Amino acid sequence: MVKKSDDAASTNGAKPSWEEIAAKKRQALLDSIPAEWRIPANLVTPDTQDDVTGWPEASGWFTPQELAITNATAADLLPQLASGQLKSLDVTKAFCKRACAAHQLTNCLSDTCFERALSTARRLDDHLARTGRPVGPLHGLPVSLKDNFNLKGLDATVGFVSHVGDPAPYDSVLAEVLEAAGAVFYVKTNVPTAMMIAESVNNTFGRTTHPKNRKLTSGGSSGGESALLLFKGSPLGVGTDIGGSLRIPAACTGIFTLRPSFGRFPTLRCRSGMPGQEAIQSVNGPMARTLADIQLYSAAVVGAEPWALDPKCLPIPxxxxxxxxxxxxxxMRHDGIVVPTPPVARALEHVAQHLRTAGHEVVEWQEPGLQAQGVSLLERMFVADGGRAIRHEVERGGEPWRPEMAAYQDARELGTWEMWKLHLERTEFQKRYLDRWNEAGIDAILCPTMPFSAVESGKFKHVGYTGVFNVLDYSCVSFPTGLYVDSAMDKALGDAHRPLSEVCAAIHGEYNPAAVHGMPISLQLVARRLEEEKVLAMTKAVLDLVH
Known part of the structure; x- marks a missing residue:
């Protein structure tokens, strides 16, 4: 557990600056890492080394057993944990060590609870030895959580300095469900300010980087999770999504995630960056290196009947x-606002062609007006309070506004009547989209998750490809296609590009194929609302074809 700093007052009684508070929090996080899990000085990678994903094997710091455990998927580990072939304590220690390495190399964590983790693992091992039965479907499996999931005794800063030293008095409902199923909590992961930036950067912890190329972003707002998972510091993580915060970091790092419709997974007792904002509901979902792990997590959580604990959960088995x-x-080749960069366009056609070859029917989705309306609704709903919720925490912590938060800093607050009209517009938009879907007679939309395969830190723009489906509350999966950026093949469009908007021109003007060479290319598959099972099954069908 991260040791809480002493009273914020300095020795002379003056209130500490936000820089001092943040620095103490970062130091407390580092201090929570035991000496045996700190990278030896002679093995620390130079800042000039971009790719650190191979470091665990190359360093010689991990034992063969630790590597075998942490390289395994959740689906690989769970049968061995349930049978006693693997001890939860050994698995937990291995992932704690690798998570600590991930943080030291990519700045992906926000808090730790190692004492809780080891105690839980011992209890689970004792239970299995005594009864011969696992406690649940996730018995003994370490699970990492995004920073906003409350765990008793730990901060949930959601990037704000003001929330440092404000430990949660309880666990979130999802954490209760997961722990009852046998999960072991050991770390929480970094997010952007208020969880409202598509890159994980804030004034408290700084920036999380991409393990495959530390010049790139791991995305946001669940970017600490995506970095940790790609580095194999976690077998299974949980993030949240209000405008793409699961799918964007998953796409940046080439892992899998499910954005469920609201009500399938419990959301009660989590900390929000904009508490009370329900025009667009935040949801949580799993992140993992395989689709099978996404499937097993989803079945485990819903199988626990969380509607008995969270009044907003739907009783759907x-x-x-x-x-x-x-x-x-x-x-959907483009959304009428931004044309995807060449790698993403190539991947779209690649998957579409495989679907055609296999006998599936592929049609074009050309609804730029609908997509643009969805983006407009998203943007207006996010700032409907005039940025007051975020401003309150920024000013309370004394920290400066980050430049990425300009839209919230400059927003005008809507009155109640204006907000009601916005809700009516949202409902009408949802009806128009449903009617168009029914008219087309489609099972799914295949589209970009984001305009990029990956992108350099500080250059992420446009959450339209994900955010519209938050307005609609549709079930979505972001998945790696198995393709990678080839700088020779995926050249910039140059003068041939006809931008659809200013942001489209900016994205293509900044596109640098050399900077993202070798990065995985992901796409998004979208189903109707509450079709989580179907979208996962369709994604598997697509993967079976393209792989």
Whole structure:
């Protein structure tokens, strides 16, 4: 557990600056790492080394057993944990060590609770030895959590200096559900300010970087999770999504995630960056290196009947799904606002062609007006309070506004009547989209997760490809296609590009194929609302074709 700093007052009684508070928090985080999990000075990578994903094997610092454990997926580990072939204590220690390494190399953590983790693991091992039965479907598995999930005794800063030293008095409901299923909590991961930036950077902890290339962003707002998972410091993580905060970091790092519709997974007792904002509901979902791990997590959480603990959870059991032999998939080449960069466009056609070859029906989704309206609704709803919720915490902590938060700093607050009209517009938009979907007779939309395969830190723009589906509350999966950026093949469009907007021109003007060479290319598959089981099944069908 991160040791809490002493009273914020300095020795002379003056209130400490935000810089001092943040520095103490960062130091407390480092101090929580035991000496045996701190990278030896002679093994520390130079700042000039961009790719650190191979460091665990190359360093010689990890034992063969630690590498075998941390390289395994959740689906690999769980049967061994349930049978006693692996001890939860050994698995937990291995992931604690690798998570500590991940943080020292990418700045991906926000808090630790190692004492709790080891105690939980011992209790689970004792239970299995005594009864011969696992406690639940996640027995003994370490699970990492995004910073906003409350764990008793730990801060949930969501990037704000004002929340430092304000430990949660309880666990979030999702944490209760996961722990009852056998999960072991050991770390929480970094987020951007208020969780409202598509890169994980804030004034408290700084910036999380991409393990494959530390000049790139790991995305946001669940970017600490994506970095930790790619580095294999976690077998299974949980993030949240209000405008793309699961899917964008998953796409940046080439891992899997499910953005569920609101009500499938419990959200009660989590900290929000904008508490009370419900025009667009925040949801949480799993992040993992395989689709199978996403599936097993989802079935485990819904199988625990969380609607008995969270009044906003829907009493819908996890359902078996049979896909039609011939899917009808609409391909969205662009959203009418931003044309995706060349690698993403190439991946779209690659997957679409595999679907055609396999006998599925592929049609074009050309609804730029609908997509633009969704983006407009998203943007207006996010700043409807005039930025007051965020301003309150910024000013309370004495920290400066980050430049990425300019839209909230400059926003005008809507009155109640204006907000009601915005809600009516949202409902009408949802109806228009549903009617268009029904008219097209489609099973899914295949589209970019974001305009990029990956992007240099500080250059992320446009959450339209994800955010519109938050307004609609549709079920979505971001998945790696198995393709990678080839700088020779994915050259900038140059003068051939006809930008659809100013942001489109900016994105293509900054696109640098050499900077993202070798990065995985992800796409998004979208189903209707509350079709989590179907979108996962369709994603598996797509992967079976392209892989």
């Amino acid at each position: 996890w359902r078996a799904v049979a896909l039609p032999a011939r899917l009808r998939v609409a391909v």
